[in-house]
Amino acid sequence: MAPWRSRTGRWEDLVQAYVDDMLPPRQRLEVEEYLAIHPDEARRVADFRNQNRGFHELYDHYLLEPLPPRAQFLEQRILGKMARQRTFGTVTRIAATAVIAVLVMGGSWYGAQYYFAASGPQIDFLAFTGNSAKAPGPTAQGRREDVRSANIASREQDVQSASIASKEASGNRSKAAESGAPDLSDFGLRLTSSREVSQSTGAEAAQLVYESEGGQQVMLYYSPTKDNGTQKITLTEQGPISILVWNRGGRSFSLIGDVNRDTMLAIGAAVNTKWVKSPAPRQGTGKKAPPPDAPRNSEDRTQRNDSGTETSPSAETFQPAVSQEKVPAEQ
Amino acid sequence: MDDSVAQALHTYVKSLRRYAMAITRDPNDADDVVQECLKRALAYIHDGRKIRDLRAYLFTILHNVHSDELSRKKKNGVQLPIDNDGIRLVCPAPQHAYMDCNDLLDAVDKLPEDQRQVVLLIGLEGMSYRAAAEVLGVPIGTVMSRLSRGRNALRNMLAAERVGRRRERVPEASDTDWRQEGGKINVG
Numbered sequence: 001m002a003p004w005r006s007r008t009g010r011w012e013d014l015v016q017a018y019v020d021d022m023l024p025p026r027q028r029l030e031v032e033e034y035l036a037i038h039p040d041e042a043r044r045v046a047d048f049r050n051q052n053r054g055f056h057e058l059y060d061h062y063l064l065e066p067l068p069p070r071a072q073f074l075e076q077r078i079l080g081k082m083a084r085q086r087t088f089g090t091v092t093r094i095a096a097t098a099v100i101a102v103l104v105m106g107g108s109w110y111g112a113q114y115y116f117a118a119s120g121p122q123i124d125f126l127a128f129t130g131n132s133a134k135a136p137g138p139t140a141q142g143r144r145e146d147v148r149s150a151n152i153a154s155r156e157q158d159v160q161s162a163s164i165a166s167k168e169a170s171g172n173r174s175k176a177a178e179s180g181a182p183d184l185s186d187f188g189l190r191l192t193s194s195r196e197v198s199q200s201t202g203a204e205a206a207q208l209v210y211e212s213e214g215g216q217q218v219m220l221y222y223s224p225t226k227d228n229g230t231q232k233i234t235l236t237e238q239g240p241i242s243i244l245v246w247n248r249g250g251r252s253f254s255l256i257g258d259v260n261r262d263t264m265l266a267i268g269a270a271v272n273t274k275w276v277k278s279p280a281p282r283q284g285t286g287k288k289a290p291p292p293d294a295p296r297n298s299e300d301r302t303q304r305n306d307s308g309t310e311t312s313p314s315a316e317t318f319q320p321a322v323s324q325e326k327v328p329a330e331q
Numbered sequence: 332m333d334d335s336v337a338q339a340l341h342t343y344v345k346s347l348r349r350y351a352m353a354i355t356r357d358p359n360d361a362d363d364v365v366q367e368c369l370k371r372a373l374a375y376i377h378d379g380r381k382i383r384d385l386r387a388y389l390f391t392i393l394h395n396v397h398s399d400e401l402s403r404k405k406k407n408g409v410q411l412p413i414d415n416d417g418i419r420l421v422c423p424a425p426q427h428a429y430m431d432c433n434d435l436l437d438a439v440d441k442l443p444e445d446q447r448q449v450v451l452l453i454g455l456e457g458m459s460y461r462a463a464a465e466v467l468g469v470p471i472g473t474v475m476s477r478l479s480r481g482r483n484a485l486r487n488m489l490a491a492e493r494v495g496r497r498r499e500r501v502p503e504a505s506d507t508d509w510r511q512e513g514g515k516i517n518v519g
Binding site (some may be wrong): 012019052054055056057058059067070071074077082 | 336337340341344345346348349350352353362365366369370372373376377379381432435436450451453454455457459460475478479482485486489
């Protein structure tokens with residue numbers, strides 16, 4: 001064997017591949033150049049090629065002989081099986097495609113039925129936010145952020161993260177302003193998004209996000225509650241953030257925003273005035289709630305406070321008479 | 332089934348039989364091995380399984396069947412056919428000066444089984460090194476080393492045979508005399 005090593009591979013491997021015509025042109029040329037100046041190696045290559053020719057001279061005549069009958073029979077059987085397999089494979093593929101198509105269409109239909117059935121009551125509940133059941137829902141991530149922000153908000157803590165969550169959810173903007181949501185333009189606030197979020201209790205809440213030209217943001221969380229009695233109005237100031245929480249007429253409200261105390265109270269009064277006019281939403285009825293501007297129901301118009309005195313909720317009476325807290329802002 | 336598939340299968344079966352003749356060196360054994368190979372392929376397809384590369388599959392089965400047969404013979408002892416030189420009868424006359432086909436047959440027969448398989452799969456059947464590696468179930472490097480060793484061993488055996496024949500060669504004149512005497516061999 002030649003001690004020479006090719007630039008492109010082991011010499012012996014190149015020789016064998018050269019004998020079998022399996023070399024690319026560049027390596028073939030390289031081998032031929034080497035063989036031209038090494039006659040011993042050239043003779044070796046010639047002997048290997050003669051071996052191959054000898055094999056063909058010895059055995060190729062078997063190709064001209066007919067196959068034995070038994071082998072012919074088996075060959076025909078194999079051909080028949082392969083033909084059936086190919087036909088069956090085609091039919092199977094078509095059938096599988098059809099089944100998948102039916103499953104996908106059926107699943108979509110069922111899913112739509114399930115979704116709309118499950119969200120039936122929520123359609124009423126969310127009607128005022130301007131969201132419809134057909135509107136694209138929040139993504140899983142967005143929904144988690146919303147739940148978290150709702151939880152935080154309900155604990156009257158990190159309002160800023162709630163604000164961030166709201167920004168993340170701003171892709172779900174809708175025509176909420178046209179749906180009867182509170183108009184806070186008197187405060188320089190414009191409704192930018194409305195959506196459904198989950199609270200820590202599992203209950204659904206509506207989230208309305210308002211923003212001002214200067215970047216101030218106020219979020220309103222609204223959810224129906226079983227408690228129809230008037231609860232205390234709580235105002236919490238946490239640095240530049242004000243949080244206002246109250247119940248009224250079977251509804252629970254939370255207002256969170258980077259506005260001062262007086263502005264927050266005024267906004268709360270406006271929201272209260274706007275929504276106590278409309279009847280409380282009834283979950284699970286499947287009926288669409290009347291618009292906020294619908295004629296008032298006498299039962300909803302008045303509420304009973306802790307002392308049993310009927311009060312007419314209005315902007316004038318909307319004062320945090322019971323609780324007013326001031327919490328230092330977190331560093 | 333289109334004709335191309337049928338033609339391909341027919342070609343594969345014929346080359347399978349040729350290769351079986353080469354490695355068994357017995358026509359009956361070769362036909363038995365080919366039949367068993369086709370039966371196994373039929374059973375495989377009958378089970379609903381698909382064969383990706385029919386040629387490689389058939390040769391792989393052939394090797395398995397042949398290995399089983401060799402093991403069986405090793406266990407039971409080799410049975411020599413009555414006409415042990417059967418394949419020599421169909422061997423055509425040598426076509427070139429460098430090699431006698433019977434010498435080549437003898438030399439191939441003396442090769443170790445693994446080298447013989449590789450030399451024949453590549454030299455006779457024209458398989459690529461990769462395909463041969465798949466059929467034999469060994470790495471491609473093993474195929475190349477077996478090929479190199481097998482071819483060099485064949486070359487050495489054939490060279491030794493030529494040298495020996497030259498020494499035993501009868502003078503040219505005797506051949507002439509034999510022909511002149513009407514084909515009768517003059518032993519005395």
